[in-house]
Amino acid sequence: MADIDFISISALQHVAYCPRQFALIHVEQAWEENYFTAHGRVLHERVDGGEPEQRGNVRFERTVSVFSQTLGIAGKLDLLEIEGKSDKKYFPVEYKRGKPKVEDWDRIQLCAQALCLEEMRGVEIAEGAMWYWQERKRERVLIDAALREATLSAIKQARDILVSGKTPMPTTHKSRCKACSLVDICVPDALRKDHSVQYVEQLFSGNDTA
Numbered sequence: 268m269a270d271i272d273f274i275s276i277s278a279l280q281h282v283a284y285c286p287r288q289f290a291l292i293h294v295e296q297a298w299e300e301n302y303f304t305a306h307g308r309v310l311h312e313r314v315d316g317g318e319p320e321q322r323g324n325v326r327f328e329r330t331v332s333v334f335s336q337t338l339g340i341a342g343k344l345d346l347l348e349i350e351g352k353s354d355k356k357y358f359p360v361e362y363k364r365g366k367p368k369v370e371d372w373d374r375i376q377l378c379a380q381a382l383c384l385e386e387m388r389g390v391e392i393a394e395g396a397m398w399y400w401q402e403r404k405r406e407r408v409l410i411d412a413a414l415r416e417a418t419l420s421a422i423k424q425a426r427d428i429l430v431s432g433k434t435p436m437p438t439t440h441k442s443r444c445k446a447c448s449l450v451d452i453c454v455p456d457a458l459r460k461d462h463s464v465q466y467v468e469q470l471f472s473g474n475d476t477a
């Protein structure tokens with residue numbers, strides 16, 4: 268079994284979106300850049316270039332490295348707003364190219380950053396924000412109990428996949444495959460039809476019920 272130290276926070280959105288996508292990228296090292304991923308990368312490069320600045324009572328720090336020894340995660344957050352001097356209030360902001368999502372994929376990444384900040388700076392973070400390029404607006408995100416639980420679950424799922432080294436079967440949410448940059452490598456429809464793959468998986472996992 269592999270010994271995994273730190274999981275990249277940016278990888279949590281992959282496991283939340285589709286565990287197979289996470290494994291293809293982070294276990295099998297497959298990556299296909301499409302328009303969406305290229306645009307997201309350029310957007311982050313633009314954000315990454317900024318210097319810290321002070322505006323009134325708020326300090327803005329960009330591309331802040333964060334990690335949690337307890338959770339075994341590490342990454343960078345796009346923007347950290349720090350309000351006040353002695354009793355500081357921390358407000359993480361993550362930039363995304365698309366639109367706000369119904370699902371928690373992006374919010375999980377933000378929550379993981381908040382959990383790191385809480386551990387590193389000994390504070391409690393009640394909320395942060397996503398900034399969406401396509402809509403040019405902020406979405407405030409409550410770092411509540413449900414989001415924290417979803418984030419911890421994504422971290423566990425990512426660690427389990429990395430330790431096992433096994434790539435899960437395609438997601439049952441077929442609509443997600445249409446926007447997935449790995450669809451040509453993954454061939455989800457063929458795998459869903461090929462029941463022999465599940466049979467072999469069952470044989471090696473010891474769950475064969477035949």
Ligand code: SF4
Pocket residue numbers: 284285286287288289291436437438443444445447448449450453454455
């Ligand atoms: S094509 Fe579908 S099943 Fe395959 S990695 Fe992408 S989202 Fe997951």
